[in-house]
Amino acid sequence: MSNYTGSEIFSSKTTVDKKDSRLILANMAWVAFALLIGGTAGLLQTLVRSGQFELPFGIGYYQLLTLHGVILALVMTFFFIMGFQIAALSRTAGALNNTERRLGWVGFWVMTAGTLMSASMIALNEATVLYTFYAPLQAHAIHYIGLTFVIVGTWISVAGQLMRYFRWRKENKGQKTPLLSYMTAINNVMWIVCTIGVASAVLFQFIPWSLGWVETINITLSRTLFWYFGHPLVYFWLLPAYMVWYAIIPKVLGTKGFSDNLARLSFVLFLFFSIPVGIHHQLVDPGIDAFWKGLQVVLTFMVIVPSLMTAFSMFAVFETYGRKQGATGLLDWFKKLPWTDARFALVFIGMLFFIPGGLGGIINASGQMNQLIHNTIWVVGHFHITVGAPVILTYFAAMLFLLPHITGRKIDKIANRLGLFLAYTWALGMGIMSLAMHWAGLRGAPRRSTFSEYGGAEIAGEWITYQVMQAVGGSFLFIAIIIAILMFLKLITGPKQTEPEEFPVAMFMDQDAPPVKWVENWRLLIIITIFLILIAYTVPITQMFTENIPGAKGFRLW
Structure with a gap:
């Protein structure tokens, strides 16, 4: 027993x-x-x-x-x-x-x-x-x-x-x-x-x-x-x-x-x-x-x-939190979420990307729909809004609490603000770039190819808008990467404190349920x-x- x-x-x-x-x-x-x-x-x-x-x-x-x-x-x-x-x-x-x-x-x-x-x-x-x-x-x-x-x-x-x-x-x-x-x-x-x-x-x-x-x-x-x-x-x-x-x-x-x-x-x-x-x-x-x-x-x-x-x-967790903060309507809890906490914002924005990412995954894995997008740049766009958004943004959120915890530093206002800038800049860049990739893929743009390899001026002209959008999105993503590096440096060199920053671990509603x-x-x-x-x-x-x-x-x- x-x-x-x-x-x-x-x-x-x-x-x-x-x-x-x-x-x-x-x-x-x-x-x-x-x-x-x-x-x-x-x-x-x-x-x-x-x-x-x-x-x-x-x-x-x-x-x-x-x-x-x-x-x-x-x-x-x-x-x-x-x-x-x-x-x-x-x-x-x-x-x-x-x-x-x-x-x-x-x-x-x-x-x-x-x-x-x-x-x-x-x-x-x-x-x-x-x-x-x-x-x-x-x-x-x-x-x-x-x-x-x-x-x-x-x-x-x-x-x-x-x-x-x-x-x-x-x-x-x-x-x-x-x-x-x-x-x-x-x-x-x-x-x-x-x-x-x-x-x-x-x-x-x-x-x-x-x-x-x-x-x-x-x-x-x-x-x-x-x-x-x-x-x-x-x-x-x-x-x-x-x-x-x-x-x-x-x-x-x-x-x-x-x-x-x-x-x-x-x-x-x-x-x-x-x-x-x-x-x-x-x-x-x-x-x-x-x-x-x-x-x-x-x-x-x-x-x-x-x-x-x-x-x-x-x-369910988000709604429970919102109700505790006084939300009463069907979606009022959404407003009550802690949007100024970078640990949460990074994760939640990543989750939102996972919604179209999951739908795209169903298309990729479906025998007939796969025929349309196979080996097009759609696949690259899908890859970026699954791995390149929910996964990487959550990794950034984890580093936000983990690095100060193991180095004895503090998540100060600057580090948190950098995390917020990172979340929204990354979302902007990834949104623009992946949207362009999905659109171009539906029009038949091949993956892995460069502008000069599209084979004809007419075809290249049709897709150049998508390619410029990708470049714009990629530029915002690179800015976000610089912000991430600055956040990393801030988290390991920030103000020291006697007690380490919390490594948060949750308890659960079924805490007393047997395994x-x-x-x-x-x-x-x-x-x-x-x-x-x-x-x-x-x-x-x-x-x-x-x-x-x-x-x-x-x-x-x-």
């Missing part, structure tokens, strides 16, 4: 350990640096696409495009996630021990080495293959090895994090694990499972091919293994933002979260349905039967369920996850080895 009581959901620990803080700060320093480099590359891309700017020093457009994708989509996000999850564990489960912390540092340095290897090849124009690195585009072997190091570095750090989580469970048998610690474990397990795909492709296909050990590569298999990883990668970015939404924002508002048990269930559903869905990115690829594409489209739509659960939970035991039955969760993956991928991948399909050998798919 469990000795559970509601108060046991939360650790008595209220601060992040000082030794853990140094590791967290090292990861966050990489976030700021990567944001500046990747953001600069992004601005230059929009200027080139407008046809009003030429790159100096022989820099190639696709070289910039590769840098932008790798440094922002992989490097910046990975370092943030590792740092934030270590902070979440240290805050709610207690300090990491020496072994767990050492794994965090080893992972950090392996990721750093891999980043420098990959970046050096991109700088030398030896890895202009975009962040998706589709074959038959070929990079220098050092680029692939560097990316492998980055992934392996996350594995090492994740190992330390999982050790901390399971050590808490061993030390507190019969108790519900702290919510943030549980969410971290779910995200890490999903990450280990999904990265097997990209690791297999790089180790057994791309590295031997780039070294000249083999002459050809199975393109269909390489794309399938990439997207086995590529779609859950989106949720690896997103779930830390959901951690902030569920477990931190209610505390920022001074109210309770909606439901601890519902939050755990939503994360379990993301674990189940985020991985066996990658083929919906390959709906126009030959060599995969329509049945298996259709099955993965259905599984993709299952991810809508935890997303709607999250939206319901958060807006749902099966959601922490890890054997069951992993069996269901693997079962769904086997159903979705066994036959398609087997066919790639056994049937004579386009792209199975050599470069025929391309």
Whole structure:
């Protein structure tokens, strides 16, 4: 019989350990640096696409495009996630021990080495293959090895994090694990499972091919293994933002979260349905039967369920807060929200972007509607208002409370004002740029192409307005990036205080409800996850080895 009581959901620990803080700060320093480099590359891309700017020093457009994708989509996000999850564990489960912390540092340095290897090849124009690195585009072997190091570095750090989580469970048998610690474990397990795909492709296909050990590569298999990883990668970015939404924002508002048990269930559903869905990115690829594409489209739509659960939970929290502030009408609570608190404003604006982002995702994953927008710049616009708005803005909000907490500083009026300027400038830039991308995509504008590649003056003239809008939006985004860097510097150099800034962690309306035991039955969760993956991928991948399909050998798919 469990000795559970509601108060046991939360650790008595209220601060992040000082030794853990140094590791967290090292990861966050990489976030700021990567944001500046990747953001600069992004601005230059929009200027080139407008046809009003030429790159100096022989820099190639696709070289910039590769840098932008790798440094922002992989490097910046990975370092943030590792740092934030270590902070979440240290805050709610207690300090990491020496072994767990050492794994965090080893992972950090392996990721750093891999980043420098990959970046050096991109700088030398030896890895202009975009962040998706589709074959038959070929990079220098050092680029692939560097990316492998980055992934392996996350594995090492994740190992330390999982050790901390399971050590808490061993030390507190019969108790519900702290919510943030549980969410971290779910995200890490999903990450280990999904990265097997990209690791297999790089180790057994791309590295031997780039070294000249083999002459050809199975393109269909390489794309399938990439997207086995590529779609859950989106949720690896997103779930830390959901951690902030569920477990931190209610505390920022001074109210309770909606439901601890519902939050755990939503994360379990993301674990189940985020991985066996990658083929919906390959709906126009030959060599995969329509049945298996259709099955993965259905599984993709299952991810809508935890997303709607999250939206319901958060807006229930917002309305509860507004009612406590005296709101009486149907939507009066909206006015009562703390719009002057940058921690809230950054998150809420990001959530609003997620509404059209989610609708666009449904279009992308739908077999027939996908035909219209596939491989157009619509997809780029969708990517930016999902990852580039709700995820990144929430990361900024997390840094707003996390950095002063671990450095003993204060969120003063200047830092908060910078956060507000960042929220609204980012929203303006992203709104203009992504809207132009969506419109141009509906008119057939291809993704990844420059102004000069559109093929004709008539076509180019039709799209130049969209390209100029993208450049304007990109310029506002770059201004927002400068504001973010200034906020980062202010948060780590601001006024010191005796008590650290609060790392807010919420309590919940169902605080005294007993834990749902099966959601922490890890054997069951992993069996269901693997079962769904086997159903979705066994036959398609087997066919790639056994049937004579386009792209199975050599470069025929391309």
